[in-house]
Amino acid sequence: MARTTGSDGERTEAAIRDAATALIARHGYEAMSMRQLAGEVGVQAAALYRYFPTKEDLLFSLMLEHMEALLTAWQEARPASTRPQVLLSAFVENHIAFHIARRHSTHVSNMELRSLSPERLTRILKLRTTYEKELRTILRDGAATDAFAADDIELTAMALIQMMTGVIVWFRPDERLSVAGVTETYLRMTMRLVGANEGREENHVHQHAEFRA
Amino acid sequence: MARTTGSDGERTEAAIRDAATALIARHGYEAMSMRQLAGEVGVQAAALYRYFPTKEDLLFSLMLEHMEALLTAWQEARPASTRPQVLLSAFVENHIAFHIARRHSTHVSNMELRSLSPERLTRILKLRTTYEKELRTILRDGAATDAFAADDIELTAMALIQMMTGVIVWFRPDERLSVAGVTETYLRMTMRLVGANEGREENHVHQHAEFRA
DNA sequence: TCATTAATAAAACGAACGTTCAATTCTTTC
């Protein structure tokens, strides 16, 4: 047999991406076989190769989309204000919202870097560095204007990112905690951690971003 | 050919464990083949099966040793004092020192849980929970005595652990930062994050633990 | 309606995988 009724290239590719993200997040890139992925999509393994030349191309495509979506999300969420407290609050809220909404692709992008070729690894890491630089800039401005008391900018940035991204390891929806509740607590912890000046902190950006899973 | 001159069971097993920890940390459990491991040890693949019945038995053994070593390290590092600030300082110092010294096995224990059978996964997670409970107890006592201002104990504990363990992702020795320097900065960030009472914080435990890699 | 193209199935490829087994040699013990 061959082409099946109702088959559509775009739909199939999207289904492959979604299924691959979920499978890799759950079992790992090496542990996921192309046959298993094809079975999840409801297609034969050979059909996958119409959309992705190799398994690694598929992985790289997922990671690239993830990193670009993260940068885009922050560009759109970034407030006009230049006040460090406002910027940092927005960064924390966006980071947590994005990573919870896309925890599967976050897992893929964070845990499967070693399966990329050197050139592709560099490409992804460059995007990651670009994102982290945003946070470092906020922290540096805050320290320069005495809005924050944080001493080592690099360490503070890494600590914050690890802390925030770590949410996806244990957080599950439908528990005692909502996304908004977790974000609120993490905002308080962040502000204390960087030694934010008390006083005029009340105008946080409180429009919680929404992302599709 | 068969038994080689100078061969020794204990030495071979130790060599297997070390090589496996490094290989799994670098390439992942699924990506490491038994032949590759054997090559690293300087032995034929079949020889591995004298020490570990299956590949998964090897992984589980590495993880079990890691978690038990972590708990033992904390038991020995835990100060006699009951003051929350002192206990938390000691916990942070021990955690960072241990995880930097054993970053390879930390990677294995944190990233390869999905390759364990359900029963073994439960066994490892139970040890992890035991360890995390130590931190939660410290935080709870600190909050009860107003030594800390942390509100949500569970979230604070998870945030701190993610933040501290995250050090192994980016920290490399021989850089601008020493283990002691990183620990110092993380201690300050931790104390601010939990809203530790200023004043009598000076008697931290400052005997940095040493672990073998 | 008929050629063209897009989308898939089915089968096969060689390579690599975890693991087993029999044979062989070193080491220890008496």
Added chain:
DNA sequence: GAAAGAATTGAACGTTCGTTTTATTAATGA
């Protein structure tokens, strides 16, 4: 110095892997 045990080799087993090739059908456009 011979017997017993420990340590390892080399070859092989069946399975699964990523990928390729070829054939076949569904949708599309003139």
